[in-house]
Amino acid sequence: MTTAVEAVEVTPQGLIARRLVLLGILAVVLITPAVVSAPSAGLFAQAAVFGIIGLSLNVLMGYAGQISLGHQAFVGVGAFAAAFMTTDGGLPMYVSIPLAAVIGAVTASLLGLVALRIQGLYLALITLAYGLVAERSIFGIQPLTGGGAGKPAFRPAPFESDKIYAYLCLAVLGVILYLDWRMLRTKFGRALLALKSNEQVAASFGMNPVFYKVGAFVLAGALAGLGGGLLAFRQTQVVSQDFTFSTALTYVIMVVVGGLGSRIGVVIGSAFISYLPFLLDGFGRFLEGATTIRPLLWFGENLPVLKIAISALLLLLTITQFPGGIAQQLHPLTMWLSGKPFPKHEKAPRHKKKSLRKKGAFVGTDVADPAAGNGEHEEDPTSSEEG
Amino acid sequence: MGLLEVHGVTKTFGGITANSDVTLDVSEWEIVGLIGPNGAGKTTLFNCITGVYPIDSGVIRFRGTDISDLKTHERAELGIGRSFQNLGLVRGTTVLQNLITAQHMTVPYGVMAGMVGAPETYAVEREVVGKADQILNFTDLMEYRNEIVDDLPYGVLKNVELATVLATDPQLLMLDEPSSGLSPTESDRLGDILLRLREELGVTILMIEHHVPLVLRVCDFVYVLNFGTLLAQGKPKEIREHPEVIAAYLGGETDAA
Amino acid sequence: MGRFIVSGLATGVIYGLAGLGLVLIYKGTRVFNFAQGEFGTVAMYMLYYVVEANDGPYALGMLAGLFAAVVLALLTERLVARPLASAPKVIALVGTAGFALFTIGIELAVAKPEPRSVAPAISGGGVPLFGFIVSGQKILALVVLVIVAVAAGLFFQRTYLGMGILANSQDSVATRIMGANANRISQLTWGIAGLLGGIAGVLLAPESTIVPGYMTTNILIPAFTAAVVGGMTSLPGAFVAGEIIGLVEGLGQYAITRFPGLEVVPEGQAVLLFAVLIVTLVVRPNGLFGSEA
Incomplete structure (x- = not known):
């Protein structure tokens, strides 16, 4: 969520402490690619790209209240487009990656137009179906994507160094974090949040729902295409198996586990999911060395394979137990870092909401009401009247 | 007429x-x-x-x-500004943010200018906050300025909603x-x-x-x-x-x- | 062309039955169940483990498959649907999709990504049709699936218990008057949906190259399309729409063979079904047979 503009007295020492901690975190992030091995820098680049993809999905799910279960299709379109433009079209990388963002925006805007008519559960279904169609059909078009073998995307000098490429990805992530921050504090972001809360209310503020809804898809598509382009050159080979149903849900997991609507939470969640196979691999090898108990050994051996099950479990745990995700858990810390007193006790929002929300004191029910979302907007006058 | x-x-x-x-x-x-x-x-x-x-x-x-x-x-x-029978507020944001959001029509810059943080947007944003504060004073709601609307009692929210509609001018x-x-x-x-x-x-x-x-x-x-x-x-x-x-x-x- | 129509109608039976399971859960609990496909995949794997990996009796394998599917459905109800009953419906949907992914993840770890195959329940008995042989297994599968679909339809629309289950979402007071416990009914709904998925799974297994997530990748979206075209709340509608979807898909495949240029897009029929889904939702949001929104 956004932070309130608030005047709080902070002692000079407190301010210095906060600045130091922030600088420390920033320094660690900035130095890491330089000092680690090349493969680790590659992992770092991937984490940064996942952060971009997470922020892209967060625009839809966290800010605009839309859903995309086919986000891998937008990312894949960007990745294949970038690879095709460079490998077959001879365009330099720094041209094809921005163009991938444009192509991502265009394809996503089409789905945005669909979202004007179809909402809630049915939109979720459409996005999921779109993702599967993209994976099985569009990404299999031999001349464009190289079919099963995939499409190469080689980096030009000086980016063939994983370290330098990691810095490029980090820089792009930084720019997008800035844009995301400005967006949420200005016109566009406020309109998205209003639209998510209630479309009628947003329209009564003079916001054009069509413009902002499609706008959210365009922005998300551009970021996804950009992430896809960066991903293509990170992997140097784009294959359609990288953009499956599991991938789509992995993106949802990054955002939900990170904390819907929280940009820092989403980036942390994305990086975490990106690093998860690596972490599990390490933990698995540790178990193999440390124990002789057979079930534990099996578990250790299979940990890397279990990464999908484990991330799915994280998703289920988050939505049923900790809807705020990582961001909720980190809230006291982020509050403190942004210059406010350390909150002593945070009430975690659960699905069992306060009586006010349960009574439906606010206009409209949840965004996901299928009845409200499926065309028939005209309510029965007896129910829209003084109930 | x-x-x-x-x-x-x-x-x-x-x-x-x-x-x-x-x-x-x-x-x-x-x-x-x-x-x-x-x-x-x-x-x-x-x-x-x-x-x-x-x-x-x-x-x-x-x-x-x-x-x-x-x-x-x-x-x-x-x-034409309106309030709703059920509250027409943006959930999950503060009273102040609601009043800022409601001034959408009077914010002159484009969405892109806001996103890239163009210099003129900062001055506009300060004005917008200033106007929100004026309305909060007028409607006697200053004490709730930074509260998240979901946490406030219904009676207060009715007044916050009125202030929000006023912010649409x-x-x-x-x-x-x-x-x-x-x-x-x-x-x-x-x-x-x-x-x-x-x-x-x-x-x-x-x-x-x-x-x-x-x-x-x-x-x-x-x-x-x-x-x-x-x-x-x-x-x-x-x-x-x-x-x-x-x-x-x-x-x-x-x-x- | 006749060949494609017959194979389309045959596939349509599977879509229809899976669609039936989706509609059942939607009517009973207002949840879009994205885990429905995996109920079937798990049944396939159980059959494989009993029959192929351990040389067990075929009947036992089928029973184990059905049992696994029902258990998985009940787990989905208990671990996802019930805790998220008061959450926004899209969250519940994400929950069932997450549960499907969890199941796929377990399948990957236990059964490995390699494709598996299972022997047919009956060998031989093939019937020549349009120049190719329809296997005995396929005929058996179709006959059983149609019987199951009709039986399910009769159960829910003609019997007291069946109607009571569907009354759950529409009028919980009526359900309570009937002396039924809401949780029980929810379990029963999910259990039956699991059973339907399991039946489809064990019958399809010999015809399929079983990989983790098989039914989610191949059946779930056509089944949802069938459910939507059928109006999302109509059991016979879903089944009939399943046939329509199968037919459209068969004709799409036929078109691809006739116009070789179309082969550039692999599985072009999936694109066609996607178009059907969008057009239905935009033009007739209540489907062809749906009455309530």
């Missing part, structure tokens, strides 16, 4: 007639009440005027221009049961605010209201809807004495009067 003219408006929902041939007029600087028993079609009429529902027949004019075919946000841009303020959930003292204070609004800001008000003392005190003119049709109209005192109105209220169960 009135500020708002509703002429012969009919709205049906699959065979059920919610509004039938409704005609009413709101002149500039007036405070007009719209009353009627539950299910009389008052909120439906509000939704027709603001463009939530397209009307079946009739015409709606604002400052003499036919607005019947305009979208909700286009009508808002002309100066309306010429016509349409309020859907502004006093619901307020205590008698609170609704007294609401009456003060409404009268001051007209006095100091020159706002015209059309309000759905059940609370009779409030209607008697602030309204210049009252329209009565029953079963979707106009039953009576007149000065509040006349309406109170009107036999058909009394019958309508006694016939249908009501929490009013």
Whole structure:
């Protein structure tokens, strides 16, 4: 969520402490690619790209209240487009990656137009179906994507160094974090949040729902295409198996586990999911060395394979137990870092909401009401009247 | 010529007639009440005027221009602001943020300028906060400025919503049961605010209201809807004495009067 | 072309039955169940483990498959649907999708990504049709699936218990008057949906190359399309729509063979079904047979 503009007295020492901690975190992030091995820098680049993809999905799910279960299709379109433009079209990388963002925006805007008519559960279904169609059909078009073998995307000098490429990805992530921050504090972001809360209310503020809804898809598509382009050159080979149903849900997991609507939470969640196979691999090898108990050994051996099950479990745990995700858990810390007193006790929002929300004191029910979302907007006058 | 003219408006929902041939007029600087028993079609009429529902027949004019075919946000841009029977607030954000969000139409820069953080946007944002603070002062809500709206009691939120609608800078303020959930003292204070609004800001008000003392005190003119049709109209005192109105209220169960 | 129509109608039976399971859960609990496909995949794997990996009796394998599917459905109800009953419906949907992914993840770890195959329940009995042989297994599968679909339809629309289950979402007071416990009914709904998925799974297994997530990748979206075209709340509608979807798909495949240029897009029929889904939702949001929104 956004932070309130608030005047709080902070002692000079407190301010210095906060600045130091922030600088420390920033320094660690900035130095890491330089000092680690090349493969680790590659992992770092991937984490940064996942952060971009997470922020892209967060625009839809966290800010605009839309859903995309086919986000891998937008990312894949960007990745294949970038690879095709460079490998077959001879365009330099720094041209094809921005163009991938444009192509991502265009394809996503089409789905945005669909979202004007179809909402809630049915939109979720459409996005999921779109993702599967993209994976099985569009990404299999031999001349464009190289079919099963995939499409190469080689980096030009000086980016063939994983370290330098990691810095490029980090820089792009930084720019997008800035844009995301400005967006949420200005016109566009406020309109998205209003639209998510209630479309009628947003329209009564003079916001054009069509413009902002499609706008959210365009922005998300551009970021996804950009992430896809960066991903293509990170992997140097784009294959359609990288953009499956599991991938789509992995993106949802990054955002939900990170904390819907929280940009820092989403980036942390994305990086975490990106690093998860690596972490599990390490933990698995540790178990193999440390124990002789057979079930534990099996578990250790299979940990890397279990990464999908484990991330799915994280998703289920988050939505049923900790809807705020990582961001909720980190809230006291982020509050403190942004210059406010350390909150002593945070009430975690659960699905069992306060009586006010349960009574439906606010206009409209949840965004996901299928009845409200499926065309028939005209309510029965007896129910829209003084109930 | 009135500020708002509703002429012969009919709205049906699959065979059920919610509004039938409704005609009413709101002149500039007036405070007009719209009353009627539950299910009389008052909120439906509000939704027709603001463009939530397209009307079946009739015409709606604002400052003499036919607005019947305009979208909700286009009508808002002309100066029609409204509150909702259930709260029309942006959930999960603070009172201040709601007032800032509501100033959408007066924010001149484009969405891209805001996103890239163009220099002129910062000055605009400061102005927007300043105006929000003025309204919070005016409506006596300064103490709730930085509270998340989801955490506030209903009575306070009704006033926050009024402040939010004011932030849209309306010429016509349409309020859907502004006093619901307020205590008698609170609704007294609401009456003060409404009268001051007209006095100091020159706002015209059309309000759905059940609370009779409030209607008697602030309204210049009252329209009565029953079963979707106009039953009576007149000065509040006349309406109170009107036999058909009394019958309508006694016939249908009501929490009013 | 006749060949494509017959194979389309045959596939349509599977879509229809899976669609039936989706509609059942939607009617009963207002949840879009994205885990429905995996009920079938798990049944396939159980059959494989009993029959192929351990040389067990075929009947036992089928029973184990059905049992696994029902258990998985009940787990989905208990671990996802019930805790999220008061959450926004899209969250519940994400929950069932997450549960499907969890199941796929377990399948990957236990059964490995390699494709598996299972022997048919009956060998031989093939019937020549349009120049190719329809296997006995396929005929058996179709006959059983149609019987199951009809039986399910009769159960829910003609029997007291069946109607009571569907009444759950529409009128919980009526359900309570009937003396039924809401949780029980929810379990029963999910259990039956699991059973339907399991039946489809064990019958399809010999015809399929079983990989983790098989039914989610191949059946779930056509089944949802069938459910949507059928109106999302109509059991016979879903089944009939399943046939329509199968037919459209078969004709799409036929078109691809006739116009070789179309082969550039692999599985072009999936694109066609996607178009059907969008057009249905935009033009007739209540489907062809749906009455309530």
